[in-house]
Amino acid sequence: xxxxxxxxQEIKARYPDWRSATLPALRLAQEKHGFLSPNALRECAEAxxxxxxxxxxxxxxxxxxxxxxxxxxxxxxCTNVSCALNGAQQVLEGFERELGxxxxxxxxxxxxxxxxIECLGGCGWATIVAIDERYRTHVKxxxxxxxxxxxRGGG
Numbered sequence: 001x002x003x004x005x006x007x008x009q010e011i012k013a014r015y016p017d018w019r020s021a022t023l024p025a026l027r028l029a030q031e032k033h034g035f036l037s038p039n040a041l042r043e044c045a046e047a048x049x050x051x052x053x054x055x056x057x058x059x060x061x062x063x064x065x066x067x068x069x070x071x072x073x074x075x076x077x078c079t080n081v082s083c084a085l086n087g088a089q090q091v092l093e094g095f096e097r098e099l100g101x102x103x104x105x106x107x108x109x110x111x112x113x114x115x116x117i118e119c120l121g122g123c124g125w126a127t128i129v130a131i132d133e134r135y136r137t138h139v140k141x142x143x144x145x146x147x148x149x150x151x152r153g154g155g
Contacts (some may be wrong), residue, residue, distance in 0.1 A: 004032060008047035018048055022058050026065055035066040063117050071106045071113040073151050075099075076130040079116045082123035087141060091127050092116060094144035112151060 002010070007028060012021040025044050026036065033040040036059050041052040048055070059065040063076075077083075077092045092103060095114050099107055106113040122128040125137035129147070136147065 004028065004043060005047045008044070012048070018050075022048060022050075022055065023062075026055060026059050030065060035069050069106070069110075071111050073112045073132055074130075075112060075114045075147075075151070076117040076120070077103070077114070078118075078120040078122070078126070078128040078130075080119040080123070083120075083126040083128055086126035088127045090141040091129065091139050091144060094141040095148070098144055098148040112148075 008021065008025045011024045011028070012018050015021050025048055029040045029044040030036055036044075036056075038052065041055045041059070044055045045052040056067070059067060075095060077088055077095060079088045079092065092114075096102055099112055099114055101107055101112075101114055103114055103116045117130070120128040120130055120135065122135060122137060125135075127139045129136045129139045131147065131151065136143075139147070
């Protein structure tokens with residue numbers, strides 16, 4: 001079984017420039033650790049031959065990377081223009097009420113992290129909510145309680 005360093009070396013070998021391996025290496029580190037902690041960023045940087053600051057600067061640019069722990073479930077509400085015009089703020093507020101957290105926070109039991117996301121690419125089906133990377137389309141505020149019940153294992 002290969003260790004993380006060896007896996008990143010294999011990824012780096014596929015590209016003419018090591019920087020091209022940064023995203024796949026960060027993805028691998030996040031899969032291993034659950035999120036990109038300072039230790040995970042350091043491990044990734046060592047394998048790439050760069051600095052943890054470089055890895056963090058790349059990771060902080062993309063929504064798919066998590067620099068803090070996330071819950072077992074991740075709820076992402078799109079707040080871009082199409083979704084905003086179709087009630088995204090009210091949907092977000094519904095999740096905040098039902099979960100008892102604000103956007104960017106995780107429930108006390110560690111089960112659900114709620115966050116906003118700039119765009120999920122489903123403008124024709126607004127409001128879009130991604131739950132554990134699966135899209136829900138045409139989400140309305142009235143749908144939120146059933147979605148949360150389903151997340152909690154009741155649906």
